[in-house]
Amino acid sequence: MTKIVVYSKDHLIPLQNTQNNQIVLNKNSLVLIHHPKESIASIERSGTSAIIHLKNGETIVLENFFNLEGTPENQIVLSNPQGYYDVMLLDEQGQLIQYNPVNNINVLANSPNWISSTQVNAIQAAADESTPWYSSNIIKGGLALVAAEALYLTAFKKDDDKDNTPKDTIAPATPKGTLDEAGKVITGQTEANAKIYVIDANYNVLAEVQADASGNYKLSLSRDIVNNEKVYVYAKDAAGNSSSLLALTGTKDTLAPEVESAQFSEDGAFVTGKTEAKAKVYVYAEDGVTVLAGPITAAADGTFTLNLNPPLSSNDKAKVIAVDEAGNKSTAYEVIVGQDTISPAQPLIEVSTDGTLIKGKGEVGTTVQILDANQNVIAEQVIGSDGTFNITLNPAMTDTSKYSLMLKDSAGNQSKAVELKLGLDTLAPEEVQATLSDDGKKLTGTAEANSTIEVKSGTTVMGTGQADASGKFEITLTTALLNNNKATVIAYDAAKNASPSLEITGTKDTVAPNKVxxxxxxxxxxxxxxxxxxxxxxxxxxxxxxxxxxxxxxxxxxxxxxxxxxxxxxxxxxxxxxxxxxxxxxxxxxxxxxxxxxxxxxxxxxxxxxxxVAQVSVSESEENIDVESLLSEDNGANSNMRCDSFKSLMIINKLSKFL
Structure with a gap:
């Protein structure tokens, strides 16, 4: 298997250290593949994925490598046996132009991921001019660095040959560490004198410290890590080699539970609803002090039922409160006997980037309301029987608009408000419509316009592609789907919302039957x-x-x-x-x-x-057969017994009837 290390492109923080040939890139990244450039057979684009074919037959798939315009969001670097690195320089379509050598991958932080054909021609022309090529206005920033190394590969190698100093290219082991219960302090062990960094999911550095000569370290975080938030610890040695990430989770719970819904029975005898799993649930009188029922523990799915004795009367009010295992207390949820008190669920919505259209899905019959910063209704629409809505805004909302959206049912219950932003998208694409070719190699179909299509068999990605502006797509699978094996097809929009999965089956039979x-x-x-x-x-x-x-x-x-x-x-x-x-x-x-x-x-x-053998009928005459005369039969040539093998077999068969 191939060792692959993924670094964040901005700070070169290690994100993944794996031998998995299917890698999902969620951030602008530098992908270090521990293979020399001579082992690369080809690289191709499939949708937003880069597929690297090695000469040994391995295939490496880097998902989300390209953006929707086809240019790479990331960069591929190969290890070189001579101690440096080869950078793949790609054009706008992801085609390989050349390999560029660099001494240290640190110089690639924030460098360009690709180079245009215009820039390539300019660099090559500049190499023949008396004016330094790097003074050209076409060559900018980090691109100049990458291009310079490409043009002067020979000089680089000569200089490198003169430097016989051994280079430390071995990364420290993944550090060990523990986050305290309060989520404030991390202590652990790492390589002696290594620098320890702690980052959050957004790659913000929360703390850094140098380990002592024994490798021990202790650091205080710039903020508390609680409510199952993860932070990541890595070590960097003096040579700049970074370890893999150690993930630590802040387990302290500071979030109050929420009573999602609660409703009285018509006779006021019990309350049903839903809240946080395993939370303690109480029913209080309208004063919020007197306990009428509870506590009971919500089920694993958060549902609960509390009986009231005596029952409340019509129009009587009560309050439902949940307390989680950490002691956090919810806000009160008001319930009224004889009335609908269940709020609609938040709708799924999509806001156009120009702010003129809001569409979505929600509870049938509820009213969609769009509110301004002063909570004034500026647009509304009743959701029809298909559960969808489309609202046009005139004037359009802008990036400074303070708009929100909620649903309101006929009983006056309101959903949670959604803060609106240009381009906000929580609405998943519809299920993909697709057909697999008879040979199991090609998938064609329709999906949401410009969505990314992914075909998976289990955890293995078999192909990716992109729907065009009309929603049509065609994907050639990396491996044919055959012999009634199944795969799923999912469409992802630009916001990474996933469609319902479509199951496809490869019907071509290539498996020979067993022996009869x-x-x-x-x-x-x-x-x-x-x-x-x-x-x-x-x-x-x-x-x-x-x-x-x-x-x-x-x-x-x-x-x-x-x-x-x-x-x-x-x-x-x-x-x-x-x-x-x-x-x-x-x-x-x-x-x-x-x-x-x-x-x-x-x-x-x-x-x-x-x-x-021949059939023989046992007759009465045969029962008195003269055995001696039978044995003396010949072919008419003489009286000696000269039977061929078949005749002998017939004689023995006849004799067996009497033995």
Whole structure:
């Protein structure tokens, strides 16, 4: 397997250290692949993924490597056996232009990920001019650095040859560490004198310290890490090598639970609702002090039911409060006997980038209200029977607008408000419509316009692509989907909302059936009937063969390798065959193959051997046969006993009737 390290492009913080050939990039990244450039066969783009083919047959898939315009959001670096690194320089379409050497990957922080054809031509032309090429206005910032190393590869290697100082390229081991219960302090161990950094999910550095000579460290975070937030610890040695990340989770719970819904029964005898799983739930009187019911513990899915004794009367009010295991207390949720007090769920919405259109999905029959900063309703619409809404804003909202959206039902219950922003998108694409080609290699279909399509079998990505402006897409799978194996197809919009998954099945059959199984061979004529066993004799020249095979397959029967007939396996996987033409007397060697509907043929079965002899009727005259005269029979040439082997067999067969 190939070792791959993913660094953040801005600060070169290690994000992943893996041997997994399927990598999802969630941030502008530098991908270090521990292979020399000579091992790369090709690189190609599939949707927003980069697919790297190695000469050893391995394939590396980097998801989200390209943006929707086709230019790479990330950079690929290869390790070089001579101690430096080779950077893949790509054009706007992700095509490889050349490899550029760098001494240290630290110089690549915030450098360009790609170079335009105009810039390539300018760099090459500048190399022949007397004016320094790097003074050209076309060459900017980090691009100049990358291009300079490319143009002067020879000089680089000469300089490198002069430097015989051993280089430390070994990263420290992943540090060990523990976050205290309060989420304030991390203590642990790492490489002696290494620098320890702590970052959050947004790559903000929360603390840094140098380990002592024994590798011990302790640092206080700039803010508390609580409520299952994760932070990441890594070590960097004096040579600049960074370790993998150690993830630590702040387990202290400071978030109050929420009563999502609560409703009285019509007779006021009980309250049902939903809150945080395992929270303690109480029903208080309208004064918020007197406990009417509870506590009870909410189920694993958060649902609860509390009985009131005595029941409350019509229009009586009460308050439901939940307290989680950490002691955090929810706000009160008011319930009224005889009234609907269940709030609509928050809708899923999409706001256009120009602020003119808001569309979404929500509870049928509720009213969508858009509110300004002063909570004035500036637009509203009732959600129809299909559960969708489309609201046009005139004038359009801007990036400074303080708008919110909520749903209101006929009882006056309101959903949580959603703060609106240009481009906000919580609305998932519709399910993909797709068809797999007969050979299982190509998927065509329609999805949300400009969405990214991903095809997966289990955890393995088989292909990615992008729908065009009309929603059409075509994806060539990296591996054909065959033999009733299944895969899922999901569309992701620009906000990474996932559509419902579509299951597809590869119907092409490339698997040959198993060998034919012969169960019985039966003699059903003559005086001696019954089962014929291997290497036995029979006087039935048309015995019945029976066995099992693949349903619907065609079985070919061979005798001494020559086909003598066919039969079809029934739906219950059984078959039978009786030769139309009698088998000749003597030894038989019967074998079988089966071919399924896709023309896949099984291996030849083991041969079943037996001998067919002539039929003999036992008559009254035969019972008085003269054995001596029988043994003296010849072919008319002389009186000596000169029988051929077949005649001897016939004589023995006749004699056996009297033994």
């Amino acid at each position: 199984v012969l169960r019985t061979v039966t003699d059903d004529i003559g005086d001696s009937k019954g089962s014929i066993t291997s290497d036995s004799t029979t006087d039935d020249s048309q015995p019945k063969f029976e066995g099992t095979g693949e349903a619907g397959a065609t079985i070919t029967i061979y005798n001494h390798g020559i086909p003598i007939g066919t039969t079809v396996v029934t739906s219950n996987s059984t078959w039978s065959f009786t030769p139309i033409k009698p088998l000749e007397l003597g030894e038989q060697s019967i074998s079988f193959t089966q071919m399924d509907a896709a023309k896949n043929t099984s291996d030849m079965s083991d041969a079943f051997k037996f001998t067919v």
